[in-house]
Amino acid sequence: MSRWTQKMKGAATEWLSLPQDVLLDASRVTCINASEIVIERLESLLHVSANEVWCDVGDYQLKIIGNDFEVILLTASEIHIRGDVQEMKYIKGGKAR
Amino acid sequence: MKKPWLKWFPAGSVILELRGERRQEVLTLLHRAGVKVRSIQFSTHTLRLHLDVREIGLLYTFCRRTQVKFRVLERRGGIFILRRLWQRRVFAGGAILFVCLLYGLSQMVWRVDIQAPNEAIYESVQEAAQDSGLYVGAFQHHLPPLLQLQEEIREQSKDVVWVGVRMEGSVAKIQVIPKIEAPKALNQTPVNIVISKPAVILHVYATRGLTMVRDGQTVMPGQVAISGTLADGAAQVSASGDVLGEVWYTSIVQVPLKVSQGRLTGEYVTRYYLRSGQFLLRVWGFREPDYHHVLDVPSQTDWRLGQYVLPIQWETVRRYEVSPSLFLKSQQKAEAEALQLARSDVATQIGEEGHILGQTVLHRRVERGTLYETILTRTEENVGVPAPIPPVTSGENGSSPSTSSHT
Numbered sequence: 233m234s235r236w237t238q239k240m241k242g243a244a245t246e247w248l249s250l251p252q253d254v255l256l257d258a259s260r261v262t263c264i265n266a267s268e269i270v271i272e273r274l275e276s277l278l279h280v281s282a283n284e285v286w287c288d289v290g291d292y293q294l295k296i297i298g299n300d301f302e303v304i305l306l307t308a309s310e311i312h313i314r315g316d317v318q319e320m321k322y323i324k325g326g327k328a329r
Numbered sequence: 330m331k332k333p334w335l336k337w338f339p340a341g342s343v344i345l346e347l348r349g350e351r352r353q354e355v356l357t358l359l360h361r362a363g364v365k366v367r368s369i370q371f372s373t374h375t376l377r378l379h380l381d382v383r384e385i386g387l388l389y390t391f392c393r394r395t396q397v398k399f400r401v402l403e404r405r406g407g408i409f410i411l412r413r414l415w416q417r418r419v420f421a422g423g424a425i426l427f428v429c430l431l432y433g434l435s436q437m438v439w440r441v442d443i444q445a446p447n448e449a450i451y452e453s454v455q456e457a458a459q460d461s462g463l464y465v466g467a468f469q470h471h472l473p474p475l476l477q478l479q480e481e482i483r484e485q486s487k488d489v490v491w492v493g494v495r496m497e498g499s500v501a502k503i504q505v506i507p508k509i510e511a512p513k514a515l516n517q518t519p520v521n522i523v524i525s526k527p528a529v530i531l532h533v534y535a536t537r538g539l540t541m542v543r544d545g546q547t548v549m550p551g552q553v554a555i556s557g558t559l560a561d562g563a564a565q566v567s568a569s570g571d572v573l574g575e576v577w578y579t580s581i582v583q584v585p586l587k588v589s590q591g592r593l594t595g596e597y598v599t600r601y602y603l604r605s606g607q608f609l610l611r612v613w614g615f616r617e618p619d620y621h622h623v624l625d626v627p628s629q630t631d632w633r634l635g636q637y638v639l640p641i642q643w644e645t646v647r648r649y650e651v652s653p654s655l656f657l658k659s660q661q662k663a664e665a666e667a668l669q670l671a672r673s674d675v676a677t678q679i680g681e682e683g684h685i686l687g688q689t690v691l692h693r694r695v696e697r698g699t700l701y702e703t704i705l706t707r708t709e710e711n712v713g714v715p716a717p718i719p720p721v722t723s724g725e726n727g728s729s730p731s732t733s734s735h736t
Contacts, residue, residue, distance in 0.1 A: 277360040280353055282371035303369035306360055 259289035266317045269296060272310050285313055295321040337367060341382040341407025344368075349397030352376045358391045359384075382408065438467045439499040446507050450488055454505055457485035463494070463501055466635060479503075519565035522555035522713040524548045528574030531709060538568030548574065554713050565718060572713030575686065577705055578678065580671040584663040584700045589655045591622065596650040604629065604644045622651040663700045664693075671704040683710025 245252055252258045259273040271287065271294065278293070279286040280303060285296045301315035347355060356376070359366055364387060367379040380388060382404075392399050414421045441458060445451035458464065461481040462472055472478060475494050482503070483492040493504040522538065530546045538555040542548055557568035600614035627646045632639040658666075668688055675685060685708050692703040 277357050280356050280369070280371075301371065304367065306356070306366040306369065308360070308363040308365075 257290065259292075259294075261289075261294065261320070263317060263320070267314065269313045269317060269320075270310065271313075274309050274311055277306070277311070282315075285311070287311065291324075293323040293325065295319075295323060297321070338381045338405075339407060341409050342379060342405050343382055343385065343401050344377065344379050344403040344405070345388070345399045346402050347376040347378070347392070347397050347399045348374065349392075349395065351395040352397050354395045355388070355391045355397050358395070359388065362387060362391075364388075377402070435499060436469050437499060438463065438465060438469060438472075438496075438501050441465060441501045441503065443503045443505065445505045450486070450505060450507055453486040454482060454489065454492070454503060457482045458501075458503060460485060463503075469496065469499075517567055519557045519718050520567050520715040521553045521557050521718050522568045522570060522572060523716045524550055524552045524554055524572065524574070525712050525714045526550060526574075526576050528576045528712045530554075531573045531575055533570065533572050533713075535568070535570035537566055537570065540570075542572070548712070557718050568715070570713065571711050573709055574712040576679070576683075576708050576710055576712065578675045578708065579691065580674045580704050580706065582667040582670045582674075582702045582704060584658075584667050584670070584702075585698060586658045586660065586663055586695070586700060587655060587698045588658060589653060591624070591651040591653050593624065594650045594652050596620070598648050600646045600648065602644040602646065604642045605640055609644070618648075618650070620648070620650040622653055624649045624651050660695065660700065664690075664702070667700060667702045668704065671702075671706055675706045675708060679708050679710045683708050 244250075257273065259271065259275075262270040262272075264270075269285075271289065273289060275288040275290055277287050280301075282301050283297065283299050285301060285303075287294055296313070296317060297319040299316040299318070301313055304312040304314050306312075353376075356366070356369065356378075364384045365381065368377075369379075370377040388399065391397075441455070441463060443451055443454050443458070445454055461478055463478060463482075473481070475496070479492045479494040482494065483489055486492070486505075488508045489505055490508050491506040495502045495504070522535075524542075527547070527549050530542050530544055530548055532544055533540050533542060533554060535555045538557050539559060541553050541556050548554065554572040555568040555570050557566050558564075559566060596618070598614060598616050598618050601612045603610045603612055625646055625648050627644055629645075630643045632642055668690075671688060672685060679685075685706060687707050689705045689707075690702055691705050692701075694701045
């Protein structure tokens with residue numbers, strides 16, 4: 233996406249007061265009660281294990297730390313995780329790999 | 330536990346266990362290839378995942394590439410169910426056959442209920458239904474449409490105004506409304522009422538015509554009781570009315586005093602035969618009891634295949650032991666029986682309206698163990714019957730009083 237369209241979209245979202253994920257290619261993380269996490273617009277999966285999920289969500293890398301993770305669903309753009317969530321960390325600079 | 334596996338992976342799915350150092354990498358590769366994976370569980374050395382069976386080839390290449398070993402823990406749904414069914418194909422075939430058979434049998438007519446007011450109509454409707462294809466064992470698909478069917482049955486059966494046919498599952502219900510005969514038109518041809526049997530007149534109830542006899546008069550057959558000729562031949566009407574007369578019947582009755590009767594002792598043997606035409610083959614029941622007198626009661630099956638009677642039938646014969654006994658009837662009892670016999674003999678001759686006035690024994694004789702009696706039975710009955718007026722001049726009417734002088 234060119235920078236100009238990105239800008240226009242950003243302006244339109246602001247002006248129409250829409251949530252960002254509707255028009256922009258922004259990722260969305262839904263966390264329910266520290267026990268279930270849904271990540272949408274997932275770019276790529278970097279690492280999955282029982283206590284760490286590390287993934288690329290576009291401009292950021294998202295790192296979720298916790299215990300007893302179980303991936304309920306993994307599709308091309310979504311991941312549903314269940315488990316004991318302790319930490320969610322955004323690291324600037326996506327598309328590292 | 331809910332198992333929506335079939336909804337997720339309709340073609341079938343496998344639960345796999347991955348084992349190897351780089352097992353996490355397989356997940357990344359699968360994700361990159363856009364493969365849908367469910368329920369990934371981690372343990373210290375293994376990784377368990379649920380995958381569509383069609384993606385197993387892809388997984389295999391990834392595992393080869395990363396040197397991860399995998400084994401299948403469970404196979405679910407789709408083709409695996411089919412495979413299991415194929416392994417038990419006889420059982421599955423039986424189940425399918427059972428359903429087909431049940432369906433087929435439910436399409437047959439298993440009972441034909443006919444609501445008819447009497448036996449004659451019942452039989453004629455049954456026959457008509459059979460001719461139009463509605464019988465026990467007929468396929469409902471082969472039946473003509475119900476409206477046509479009821480029309481056919483109505484046309485073919487006697488004394489029926491309307492026929493309704495209704496299918497209730499495998500039971501055919503036929504409702505019939507019988508024809509009610511219209512009251513007979515009054516006879517308009519001029520007739521006389523004449524005497525049919527020799528009798529003594531008790532009373533004449535003439536509703537039309539002239540009464541020609543008096544109460545207490547003895548009359549002979551052919552005599553005019555109510556004349557249809559009025560006013561010396563000026564007009565002729567159809568005479569009607571009841572002529573009640575006393576009629577005498579003599580019956581000769583014989584009642585045996587010695588009666589020999591066979592009584593079943595209750596002992597019996599049963600024999601089973603296969604019957605083919607005249608040929609009988611005893612299959613079971615070889616006991617030969619020493620009965621002096623026997624009574625054989627056979628009963629035969631009616632095995633048929635559709636309309637075709639099978640050539641081989643099963644026959645059961647019960648051989649009962651009979652003990653003959655002779656017993657004497659008292660004369661008093663025999664006399665009562667003789668009167669009853671005479672009564673029933675007369676009852677057949679006097680019709681429904683008549684009744685018995687009394688009985689007299691004219692003669693009684695006992696000879697060689699038999700009671701012979703001559704019994705006179707007096708009855709009251711309608712002795713008048715309509716007869717055409719003879720084409721004689723009306724002056725002939727005077728002839729009937731001349732007969733009455735016979736009294």
